Amino acid sequence: MKRLLSGITPSGDGSLHIGNYLGAVRQFIELAKTNETFLMVADLHALTTIQDKAMLQKNTETLILNELALLMGELSPSTSSGLPNITFFRQSDVAEHTELQSILNNVTPLGLLKRAHAYKDKLAGDVTEEDINVGLFSYPMLMAADILLYKPDLVPVGKDQKQHIEITRDIAGRFNKIYPTSLKLRGASKKNVFKLPEPYIPEEVAVVLGTDGKRKMSKSLGNIISIFEDEEIIRKQVMSTYTDPTRIHASDPGHIEGNMVFTYLDFFGDPSTSLGTRNAKVDELKEAYRKGKVGDIEVKNYLYESLLKYFDNARQTYRELVSKPEIIKKILRDGTEKARAVAGQTMTEVREAVGLVNRYSLG
Ligand code: ADP
Ligand code: TRP
Secondary structure, eight states: OOEEEEEEOOOTTSOOBHHHIIIIIHHHHHHHTTSEEEEEEOHHHHTTTOOOHHHHHHHHHHHHHHHHHHHHHHHOSSGGGOOTTEEEEEGGGOTHHHHHHHHHGGGSOHHHHHTOHHHHHHHHTTOOGGGSOHHHHTHHHHHHHHHHTTOOSEEEOOGGGHHHHHHHHHHHHHHHHHOOBOOOBTTBSOBOSSOOOEEEOOGGGSSOBOTTSSSBOOGGGTOOOBSSSOHHHHHHHHHTOOOOTTOOSTTSOOOOTTOHHHHHHHHHSOTTSOTTOOOHHHHHHHHHHHTTOSOHHHHHHHHHHHHHHHTHHHHHHHHHHHHOHHHHHHHHHHHHHHHHHHHHHHHHHHHHHHTOOOTTOOO
16 A cells, blocks of 8 residues: 545636546546555745735635535445545644745755746746746755655646655755754664655646646636536536537537546536546437537537536535535534644654754653
8 A cells, every 4th residue: 555645726716617627536536446645735835925814714714615515425325434545634733744844944055946937927928937936935844844754655736736845855865965864663773764755647637727728727727617606606617618610500420539527528518428538328329429419518418417416425525515514514523633644753753863862851
């Protein structure tokens, strides 16, 4: 059994769309079935951009609800059975994250952070260094701390996060080199404190395009299909999805390639088949579409129905969780306890390795 860790930042409004599901949550669900899984709501990371108390609170609550509804909808037989195999917690509930970040600051060259895409992209716009807070600049350091504390084998993330994992590996390597430890573990006399994590980015869903068919699905671009919104909103989002602009009448032969309705149908076409594999109904519709025997409205209706069916369990779980906050609190309490134990152990090793432990130590 491997250990994996990931996190989602409660940015935007905290709600998840099908791009987040395919690019992130679906991997968590699949991997959690056979691996030890740590998932955090990265609320400290959200502070870099959200500096409105009520908004941060709302976003964090929304993300917790959305994520738990998806995870439990697929993994838990009932909400009362909790979340097997997954340690789910809020980053800010485990103080070791900021403590480790503070120590990692000292083994990280300034240049490494200056090369980070997120920071460079910000500067490339009409923003100057005066407008960028240090939290945003050191975002990758906090993320490195998030990861290294739990010594995971794998970090499932979207493609946009790949560089952050590379930076994490770089920082871990530097720390291990500067501070080789003499901890005796399983007979070996020398052992690195940190394990170098591997990113896990499945190619076929690395970037899910939005309903405009052009850009990455993203809340800020208004090209999403929601998971937990009212049915009418989801219907509108599906109806506005980009299909084949060369097709004027339903009787014209249509294109499947680049047609977002079929791209989404490949994933959600029939919930009874395993994810990503095509099924007879979708193949039939594609064939008919190519021959001009089925209209856009009909395939869109099928997508809409498929999505509601696919997420039916999650949507029901969502409603149940809204009315039973004590279930959420219990999951977070258990998750935090487990996360603190693991993070605390790593911090003991870190303090020892860097020389913060001495003859006058209190512990
Ligand atoms: P958004 O861009 O909608 O604000 P976030 O940046 O908060 O989404 O992303 C949360 C998680 O979902 C991350 O792991 C990210 O890589 C993944 N993700 C977001 N949008 C997509 C997408 N269009 N395709 C694939 N993965 C995505
Ligand atoms: N930065 C990630 C994102 O925006 C979220 C995140 C925070 C994360 N800490 C993490 C992801 C640790 C993986 C591991 O999507």
